[in-house]
Amino acid sequence: MAISTGIFILLFCCFSFRTNAQANQIIEIQIVDSLNLEPLSGATVSISKHRHFHISDAQGKVKIDSLPLGEITLHVSYIGYHHQDVKIHLPSTKILRVFLCSEIGHLHETIIAGATIGNNFSARSKTIMSAEEIQKHQGQNISDLLKNINGLTLMNAAGGIAKPVLRGMHGQRLMILNGNAAMEGQQWGDDHGPEIDPFQANGIEVIKGAASLEYGPAAMGGVIHILPAAYLKQEGIGAKINLQALSNNRQGAFSFQVEGRKGKEKFMAWRVQGSMRKAGDAHAPSYQISNTGFTENNQSAMLVFGGKKWTWESNLSRFATVQGIFIGSHLGNIDDLKKALQASKPLIILPFSYTIGKPYQTVEHVLFSTKFNYQLAKNKKLSLLYVQQDNRRQEFDADRIYNQALQGKPATDLEIQSFTGEQSYEQKFHEHWIFKLGAAELLQNNSVQGTQFIIPTFQSITLGAFALLKKEWLDANLSLGLRYDKRWLEVPNYKRFQNSYHYNTQMGGASAGLTYNKRLQKQLSASISLQSSWRPPAVNELYSYGLHYGVASFEIGSDKLVPERAFLLDINLRKAYQNISIEASAYLQQFNHFIYRSPMAEPILTIRGAFPAFQFMQHNARLMGLEVSFVYRQKRAWQWESKFNYLHAQNIDLNQPLIFMPANRMEHTLGYVFSENKLFKLPFIEMQSIWVAKQNRYVSGADFTIPPAAYVLLNINAGGSFQPFKNGQVWLFNLSVQNVLNQNYRDYMSKFRYFTNDPGINFIFSLQIPISKN
Amino acid sequence: MKKSIVYFLLISTFIQITACKKQVSSTNESQNENELISTVRLNFIDTATNDTLQFTWQQMGGPGTAIAVDSVSLKPTISYLGYIEILDETKSPVFVVSDEIKVEANAHLFKYISSTTRLQVSNTDSDFHVPPIELGLHFLAQTNSDGNINGTLKVLLRHYTPESPKALSLENGTSDMDVIFPLKVE
Numbered sequence: 001m002a003i004s005t006g007i008f009i010l011l012f013c014c015f016s017f018r019t020n021a022q023a024n025q026i027i028e029i030q031i032v033d034s035l036n037l038e039p040l041s042g043a044t045v046s047i048s049k050h051r052h053f054h055i056s057d058a059q060g061k062v063k064i065d066s067l068p069l070g071e072i073t074l075h076v077s078y079i080g081y082h083h084q085d086v087k088i089h090l091p092s093t094k095i096l097r098v099f100l101c102s103e104i105g106h107l108h109e110t111i112i113a114g115a116t117i118g119n120n121f122s123a124r125s126k127t128i129m130s131a132e133e134i135q136k137h138q139g140q141n142i143s144d145l146l147k148n149i150n151g152l153t154l155m156n157a158a159g160g161i162a163k164p165v166l167r168g169m170h171g172q173r174l175m176i177l178n179g180n181a182a183m184e185g186q187q188w189g190d191d192h193g194p195e196i197d198p199f200q201a202n203g204i205e206v207i208k209g210a211a212s213l214e215y216g217p218a219a220m221g222g223v224i225h226i227l228p229a230a231y232l233k234q235e236g237i238g239a240k241i242n243l244q245a246l247s248n249n250r251q252g253a254f255s256f257q258v259e260g261r262k263g264k265e266k267f268m269a270w271r272v273q274g275s276m277r278k279a280g281d282a283h284a285p286s287y288q289i290s291n292t293g294f295t296e297n298n299q300s301a302m303l304v305f306g307g308k309k310w311t312w313e314s315n316l317s318r319f320a321t322v323q324g325i326f327i328g329s330h331l332g333n334i335d336d337l338k339k340a341l342q343a344s345k346p347l348i349i350l351p352f353s354y355t356i357g358k359p360y361q362t363v364e365h366v367l368f369s370t371k372f373n374y375q376l377a378k379n380k381k382l383s384l385l386y387v388q389q390d391n392r393r394q395e396f397d398a399d400r401i402y403n404q405a406l407q408g409k410p411a412t413d414l415e416i417q418s419f420t421g422e423q424s425y426e427q428k429f430h431e432h433w434i435f436k437l438g439a440a441e442l443l444q445n446n447s448v449q450g451t452q453f454i455i456p457t458f459q460s461i462t463l464g465a466f467a468l469l470k471k472e473w474l475d476a477n478l479s480l481g482l483r484y485d486k487r488w489l490e491v492p493n494y495k496r497f498q499n500s501y502h503y504n505t506q507m508g509g510a511s512a513g514l515t516y517n518k519r520l521q522k523q524l525s526a527s528i529s530l531q532s533s534w535r536p537p538a539v540n541e542l543y544s545y546g547l548h549y550g551v552a553s554f555e556i557g558s559d560k561l562v563p564e565r566a567f568l569l570d571i572n573l574r575k576a577y578q579n580i581s582i583e584a585s586a587y588l589q590q591f592n593h594f595i596y597r598s599p600m601a602e603p604i605l606t607i608r609g610a611f612p613a614f615q616f617m618q619h620n621a622r623l624m625g626l627e628v629s630f631v632y633r634q635k636r637a638w639q640w641e642s643k644f645n646y647l648h649a650q651n652i653d654l655n656q657p658l659i660f661m662p663a664n665r666m667e668h669t670l671g672y673v674f675s676e677n678k679l680f681k682l683p684f685i686e687m688q689s690i691w692v693a694k695q696n697r698y699v700s701g702a703d704f705t706i707p708p709a710a711y712v713l714l715n716i717n718a719g720g721s722f723q724p725f726k727n728g729q730v731w732l733f734n735l736s737v738q739n740v741l742n743q744n745y746r747d748y749m750s751k752f753r754y755f756t757n758d759p760g761i762n763f764i765f766s767l768q769i770p771i772s773k774n
Numbered sequence: 775m776k777k778s779i780v781y782f783l784l785i786s787t788f789i790q791i792t793a794c795k796k797q798v799s800s801t802n803e804s805q806n807e808n809e810l811i812s813t814v815r816l817n818f819i820d821t822a823t824n825d826t827l828q829f830t831w832q833q834m835g836g837p838g839t840a841i842a843v844d845s846v847s848l849k850p851t852i853s854y855l856g857y858i859e860i861l862d863e864t865k866s867p868v869f870v871v872s873d874e875i876k877v878e879a880n881a882h883l884f885k886y887i888s889s890t891t892r893l894q895v896s897n898t899d900s901d902f903h904v905p906p907i908e909l910g911l912h913f914l915a916q917t918n919s920d921g922n923i924n925g926t927l928k929v930l931l932r933h934y935t936p937e938s939p940k941a942l943s944l945e946n947g948t949s950d951m952d953v954i955f956p957l958k959v960e
Contacts, residue, residue, distance in 0.1 A: 327937060332948030348937050402874040403809050451809055497836030606837040607811045609952030
């Protein structure tokens, strides 16, 4: 109790009310984890005036009767979570759902959510996908989950590779946080997806606004936070099996995890997990997309020690994949490219196979993180984080090497090691104020081998410091953030063909942000965010020089680049009315020296012929966008959800569109949740239509082809849970059909749209089997 | 509790120290083991005089750098026996790529494309397929007599893979080499 009382009372991160029952002087409360929405059993609810004291049951529910009329304050607390004081006026006809936030985390940048729950109507600067949503949308990689978040689209590269794009930002401008650790790999590559096992995700949040200043220059476009399941909150041992089958590329996946906890107040919790995945060639509606099979092999382990005032969590994980690259995309030169572009289907189509031939890539990512949280006093908290990761990427070209001594060697062989340290201190003062101070250090070491040159070997050190300040009122809150980072980058002497190069740079910059949330009326809230952030140019933008066989183009860095700076204005409105909730966000992001790849006037001449060349340039740019969502939810009945997404990206200096930005899109989902029956609990079915517009904003001549036509996809998803054995565990299952009409289409953001249609119909079955709990 | 902090600090310090060690060792100069085809040399043997003419296309600095190219200058109404040499002259000793192509004949084909009818080139050697398919390390070049002309001679090297084999169609494969020589017949 001592931990939970008094500390961070004002951090009432994300709680909301939900109306659906009738009672008079009886009140019902359900207490759930704010991120994964799992019920918290054993939480205490007390009423200060009346000394009532209640413990929540297995469903996280508490029923309190014999309450007087008038206003009462409920105090809700649970070990390891920020507690909350909730004011209620009786009589009440509501079931109160209280969302508690785990203390293991960061300074949450959120406020009271309106009257309903769901990933679209959460607090402004954070979009949450719950464990339930994740189970419903399991796909073949982590990005398949992310695409369910409004404002997030994917950059696909056939087969298993997909990169998330948030409001037009990706790679170096979008941070992906895996648990406590920011993923550090070769983010610059369009065909380099995040190295995260999708089975590990138990919650997903998007952090925007002032709170993102905690994460440094890479968080310029926001932070996608993948949350693994929290450690067990009660003593015991449990296990879980996940099975998955996908028809389109005849894929199977399997994951097994065991976890346990010993001790109540002083405890040790652990988890071991492993997963495997194997897929063959993907299939477009009328042909195979050859050599797009892949395998994945992941392991992870977690160990947590905790005491009355502290927790120490360590994670070790390994992600390994062998990924075939679509065979029709590796071409000799521009004449071959022209021939491939003119063809209506790929020039090489082979029968279905699980065999991964050349070209292919192998990636291995090992991540170790350890985090120590210590509650110094009731209102003071210290946390220390150390992360070490190693990312090895090898790319083998289909392309022939004549020298026997070099045969079998990868064309590209990159290994990047990253060491991160982060220290932060959080303190509450004057009741409604809270501040957080922190420092971060990042050391990176990239070594390059292989027969082809793309980026050089380098070392870099980045140091940063930040201060966040937050003031909370009952119906509003204000966050301010300041940050300064400095990066030293050294490229040691290297030889490219005949010439030697050597670079040494240092760049520094400040970022600042302000977010204000206000509840205007009972069910209407608004927020505004202002932010200025910077990003130093990355190594590939500065020094890359080489051929990308993927699309037969030559890429050249520019060592003249200076850091880019973004100014962001983000406005959000949320309104809830009974079963309906509407959310709208509008943003304007103005860039000074926006770095992008621009086509060069003259092709590069090589012995293979002429290649179109692209050079990194910078200009002032503006990105404007609008995201609107509408949700109608009835308990055990109809559900309707619509999302609308608009983005306008312009190069201001050249007065032309920024290319390779996601097209506008719209999604509608109609669903029905059935009442419980003998067989199934909460069975549901939903039908979704996704409309993606043609990207009309392009610069003619800057790309090999014009953007593909608009398309509409139809998906169906059904699932529920059932109890196969009496008194046994509840199993979760899901069956979805994607691209039900087996539509031929090419997505503008798909890397292989020049050569092949995107995949056709895909049946996805997933099953989750918990083995025991407690 | 205090023990845990000590352990935490110890472990992190250890990891950081070992990390730094690795760091230092990789600051040496790095050089990629890249393969570069720097030179294409065409040899024409005049069948009337037995004189050998040599024309070279050379790019020593890698992609995007300066190209030095000779004009292929031939006399009218002569049959030339030709052969091609492909070299990586940035290596020491010089690496002879054309020898490797000879070994991998079944996966390669040279095409000589003249912009003018005054020069006709045809391949004279073949690979190990049964029946054999033309290869083009050796060729026959025939000029005719209709006055002086300037044009180009394009030399293509097609590379075939098991997925896109030579035996199925010569249109298969991808380009490993694509160079253009200025051409004079006078």
